[in-house]
Amino acid sequence: MQTDLIHSKTLLTRSSGYLKSVCSHSLNPYSGCGYGLSSCGEGCYVRFNHWLTRGREWGKFVDVKVNAGELYIQSVEKEKNWTHKRSIPFTIFMSSSTDPWQPAEKKYRVTRAILKSMTTCPPDALILQTHSASILDDLTILLELSRLCSLRVHISIEGDRNRLPGLPPPPCSVEQRISALEQLSTQGLKTVACLSPLYPLENPQHFFERLKNSGASAVIIDHFIEGDGTAEGSRTFKTRLPSAMSKIQTDSIHLSYRDHIATIARAYLPVGISAQGFAGRYSH
């Protein structure tokens, strides 16, 4: 892993494209992701962002934005005013192209520094998304932030299997992630299970029952088709993910599988499909 400590010039990125309906700004404490060689890294759409990777192999580099906590304080008022002039809420999505609780966070605590800065100048709404149970390290700050802004925590759990054939293990086991949902929910935080991209489920009814029992308030279901930034999933079809999925269940690589699973999920929890779900819009 190539780790570089950098002084970033910008931190809050005004949303465009897919994210525009989800948030006003995205915030990435790191560039690159230490989970990139895990199963989720295989179909991770960020690996196709050549502007970000600059030729570096996905999962083998991370740029640590060591000044991010200060940068937030320096830029937050300007960005908050920008949203309020447009009569839209100042909503931050953290993170769109990295995992805030990836392994580097244990050492550098950039995400923690940003969250602490947010307690002095909070956004209107904050959406946190992670694959890692390490988010529990910051439970105290999350509880404080939940009193200062509208906070929603998305825990990414693509399915009920820990391994797909031919792919590496996940960053964190399914059990650990469901347990994280439970611990956060028990503390009163609003949590959402994020099946993105949806993997073939072994026992959908049992899985959604577990998610409901964890205290999650909703599920987001996002297929790699439409979810990877291309209408046909052409980016993901260049990776090993579709063949790993179809080895388990052939129809899981079709968009109709998402709709089939969403119908089952609705018997347990409110469901948000793709961008609608990331934006917090669910249906029963």
Ligand code: SF4
């Ligand atoms: S944790 Fe998120 S950003 Fe990191 S490799 Fe996995 S999907 Fe991509």
